[in-house]
Amino acid sequence: MQSQPVLLTAGPRHELPVTWQLSGHARRLVSVAVAGLLIAVITRRPEFVGLAAPALLLLLPGRGRQPDHLGIEIATPAGQVTEGSQAAVGVRISGQGAGQVRLRLHPGNWISLAGESPGEDGWFNFRFVPGRWGARQLGTLEVVIFDRWRLAACRVLTSLPPVICYPEPARLGSLVVLSKLPARLGEHTSRRxxxxxxxxxxxxxxxxxxxxxxxxxxxxxxxxxxxxxxxxxxAQTTVILMDISVDVGAAGRSSADLAVRAAAGTAAAYLAARDRVGLISYGKHLRWIAPAAGRRQAERISYLIAAGAGPPYPLEMLGSLAGDILPPGALVIVFSPLLTLRLIESLRALRERGFAAVVVDVLTAQPGTGHGRYRATADLARRIWRMEQEAIRFSLREIGIPVVHWDGQSALDEPLAPFTRRQVVSR
Amino acid sequence: MSRPAARTRTIAGVALLVAAEVTWAALPLGGSAAFPSLVLACAVLAAMMSVARLADTAAADGEQSRPGGYDWPWSSAWLWLTALPGRLPWAEVLAVAVLVLEALHPARPWHTVVLIFLLFWFLLAYHLAESDAGRVVLGPQLPLLLAGGGLAVLCAAAAALPGTGAGAGWLAVLSGVAAVVAAGLALPV
Structure with missing residues (x-):
């Protein structure tokens, strides 16, 4: 993989106390020397003393004074870290004197190391590729310092700071536009x-x-x-409802993964069209960002999607959100696996309040087949589950909420094509 | 040469050295006494485990999988037990076992000197492979290694002197005193 220059922001220098111990090499030399001396004394054979001599001579130089503190600086990525793209973390060790430093990064299970290289001014860079969005610890840094003769060593483990990894936004080129747009200057063609x-x-x-x-x-x-x-x-007001209350499917292609990627891509596309975009995150709690336009709004939305930050509210509030969060005449785009009945009831309540909504189904997993004597029961349960899902989608369509399915691979334009070619009629 | 290839070559070299020193110390294989056989088995096991640790195998790292998803009361003991082989100092066990094997044979000073050279070659190669360092790090230690080698040859010469004359005894005592003084200097590391 071609390494790209990555901008890093250096953190403060931390002083860590270190304890020096005999290195593995020194321990082996001591063992050999002691064993040689013992065997020489027991067997009265002087040639075994000759074994102890080189070992002890090699141990002689390692008596120098070693530093008792170590300085560690960690530089984290300066820009946004997006899943699937390469990022780097920098480490600089100081105060080791003449010692030789060996660095090893034990990465968290959500990132994969892409390489390591010495940088400028004593920095050492670890390149990594995050596999999944979210705010998580990068891993643990292991610092091993040997003295000049590699007879004494100290080992320090330190946690690397958490990094916010943003989801890879889904591709969305054409936008769903309502037939009635609020009287706000924008870029969508109105009927008026x-x-x-x-x-x-x-x-x-x-x-x-x-x-x-x-x-x-x-x-x-x-x-x-x-x-x-x-x-x-x-301009249109678009509110994105991102359902991450359940997360089913394989990691990387789960319903929550697809929901956040779709929400990120949709928010970016509408904000690029200078629309006002809001976000409602439906997870363990309800969090939201009121609609607004501009670059700062894009950053706020990205931060809520990736880090889940913001004051939490009870989920029951979704059906009765105030006008500043769900302005009248706003288009509501829902990304959900439609597995939470409470959310479906809230969608019905929104529709009754007159909101035009489009649901993008992001469910890509299905219940597994049974084995052995439970196979028939499992198959029956699966059929019932499928029928329930079909019924949920049918009931939404019946009240005027179209439901389309997105597989997470193609662009969002494909499932939304029926609504991007003509304007969606709103009440 | 790429770094993994160089590391593989170093590990292969260590494996060859291990095989050579175990064979050298064990030969000639005589009799079927239990103790020498036990020591030989220990040496072979330690040789395999020390090379396996260098190769970064799961057993050497102590990275064992749990017996199940649930933390059973005995799971920590099981983990400790399965991780134990990776924690033992196999290289030290190997060195001691090889020396004991050599000591079980009748006195043969020049044979022992060759074993000492093999053993130190192994220790240094193991150190390089373990710390992923180049041969350059051994540069400052070269004079000490040469001096140590000289002392080893001196001791072997003392042992090879015919009879139990006063010369051989004095040389042995001098070597012992030098070694003890060196130990006194080195151990407070």
Whole structure:
């Protein structure tokens, strides 16, 4: 893998006390020397003393004074760490004197080491690839320092700081747009006439209209002054509901993984279109970010998705959220495996309040087949479970909430295509 | 040469040295006495385990899987037991077993000197493989190694002198005193 230059932010220097011990090499030399001397005395054979002599001579130099403290600086990635992309952590050891340093990173089970290389100014970089989003510890750093003769060694274990890994956003090129948009300037073409660039039609000129918009061919045909009209361009308010209350499926492709990736991709796509985007995280608790636009909002949403930070609220509040979190006329895009009945009831309540919602089903796992004499029972349970799932989806469609399935591999445009080609009618 | 390939070569060299020194110390195999056979078995086991530890096997690292998902009352004892082979100082056991094997044979000073050289070669190669260091780290120790080798040859010469004359005895005593003084200097490390 080609190593990329990675920006790191250095942390403060920590002083750690160290305890020096005989190294493995020194212990072996002492063992050989003692064994040689003992055998020489017991067997009265001087040639075994000759065995002890080189061992003890090699032990002689290791009597120097060693430092009793060690300085450790750890540099964490300066930018965002995204799952699947390479990042690095830097380590600088100081105060070891003439000792030789050996560093070893014991990575957490969510990252894989991609290599290690010495950097500048005494820094040593460990490159890694995070496999899964979230805020987690990188692992443990093992520092072993040998003296010049490798006869004494000290070993220090220190935990590396936690790193927030952001999910790899799902690809979404085309957006779901409502038929009625709030009166806020934006980039979506509205049905209402306005000052946009999208041609809407031709009407008769009235005093006060801009002359540069006169449609001369139509004027010639009709004999009266005709004017081009254009549609207004409006911004949409989109609220993303990310259901991570259950996490089923293989790690890396579980329902929670797909939900956070889809939420990250959708938020990025709508924010790029200068829409107001809000996020509701439906996990153990309810957390949210009220809709807003801009780059700072993108950072806030990413942080909530990856780190789950924010004040927690009870899940029952979802059906009755206030207007600043769920503004009237907002489009609600739900990413959920639809396994939590309480969430489904809340969706029905939202629909009754008039919100236009689209559910993207992110369930990719199914109950396993049974074995042995329980196979028939397991198959029956699986069929019942499937029927229940179909019933849930059918009931949502019946009340006007379309449900589409996303497999996590393709772009989100594929399941959302029926709604991106035409505007979604909202009440 | 890449780093893993160099490490593999070093470990292979250590394995060859181990085989050579065990064979050298055990030969000639005579009789069927229980104690020499036991020591030989210990040496072979220690040789295999020390090379396995260098190769970073699971047994050497003590990375054993749990007997089940649930922490049974005896699971910690089981873990300790299964991790024990990885924690034992097999290289030291090997060195001592090889020396005992040599001592079980009749006195043969020059044979012992060769064994001493083999043993130190093994210790240094093991050290290099274990610490993943290059031969450069042995540079400062070269004069000491040469001096130690000289002392070993001196002791063997003393032992090889015919009879139990006063010369041989004095040389042995001098070597012993030198070794004890060196030990006194080295042990407070």
């Amino acid at each position: 006439p306005g000052e946009g660039v999208e041609f809407a039609g031709v009407r008769e000129f009235v005093p006060g209209d801009r002359q540069r918009r006169i449609n001369w061919p139509a004027t010639t045909r009709r004999g009266t002054l005709q004017l081009n009209t254009f549609t207004a361009e409006r």
